[in-house]
Amino acid sequence: MxxxxxxxxxxxxxxxxxxxxxxxxxxxxxxxxxxxxxxxxxxxxxxxxxxxxxxxxxxxxxxxxxxxxxxxxxxxxxxxxxxxxxxxxxxxxxxxxxxxxxxxxxxxxxxxxxxxxNLNENHFYYPSYRGKENELSPREIEILKFILEEKTTKDISILLNISISTIETHRRNLFIKTNSLNMIGLAKYAIINNII
Structure with missing residues (x-):
């Protein structure tokens, strides 16, 4: 073959x-x-x-x-x-x-x-979505709300008593998980998912 x-x-x-x-x-x-x-x-x-x-x-x-x-x-x-x-x-x-x-x-x-x-142009393969891989964690939701309130990374770090690098990691993950390119994308995601 x-x-x-x-x-x-x-x-x-x-x-x-x-x-x-x-x-x-x-x-x-x-x-x-x-x-x-x-x-x-x-x-x-x-x-x-x-x-x-x-x-x-x-x-x-x-x-x-x-x-x-x-x-x-x-x-x-x-x-x-x-x-x-x-x-x-x-x-x-x-x-x-x-x-x-x-x-x-x-x-x-x-x-x-x-x-x-078994790839076929007439069929789009996507595994059953169980909502876990992309589900935002409680901490990510908390940080997303602060970001949408226009809080800086330093402000969020102080408010949550966690390091700036940890906040930056959460920020990156938020953009990836929500498929957002900017703040507008994050805001749309938050509205669609009833986060704000």
Whole structure:
């Protein structure tokens, strides 16, 4: 059986290498890896891939830019979007972009291989959402409310008696979990979810 050509795009090298090794053991895929969007575009132009597995978040251009670029070039290539935080708010956006699957990076080996072998342009694969992976913790909700009250990181740190670095970590997680790019996105999320 001819191997499917697969490109893994992820800026976390250890994850990309591990995923490549795991899928390589099946001997079903011919695998290449890219650690930046620009590198992935270069490799895409040089090789006719059957499947692309890509992260959504990158330090430079984001995964949405990459997915959009690929779809404009090729409507039939199979695309799997990966994320550490599965966000149901992204579902419609990814479906509109004709992504074939949206998976958590913790998806087990058997499920992942099954999904890769059964990708279909007429079906969007998304695991049942149980509301836990992306659910904000009580502390995150507390910090989100302070942020929306326009409190500074230093103010929140004093009010909650926790370090500034801890507040910054919570801030980053809030943007990731709510799929927000700015304060307006956080405010929309809070209104939709009855947080404020």
């Amino acid at each position: 001819e191997k499917k050509k697969l490109l893994i795009v992820d800026d976390h090298r250890i994850f990309a290498e591990s995923l490549s090794n795991m899928l390589g053991e099946t001997e079903q895929f011919e695998i290449d890896k890219s650690f930046t969007i620009n590198e992935a575009i270069t490799k895409y132009k040089a090789t006719l891939f059957d499947i692309i597995i890509t992260d959504i978040q990158f330090p430079e251009l984001d995964g949405f830019f990459f997915i959009d670029y690929i779809r404009k070039q090729n409507d039939s290539i199979k695309i799997v979007a990966l994320s550490s935080f599965l966000n149901p708010l992204l579902l419609k956006r990814l479906q509109r972009m004709k992504v074939n699957a949206y998976l958590n990076k913790n998806t087990n080996r058997i499920d992942l291989i099954h999904i890769l072998n």
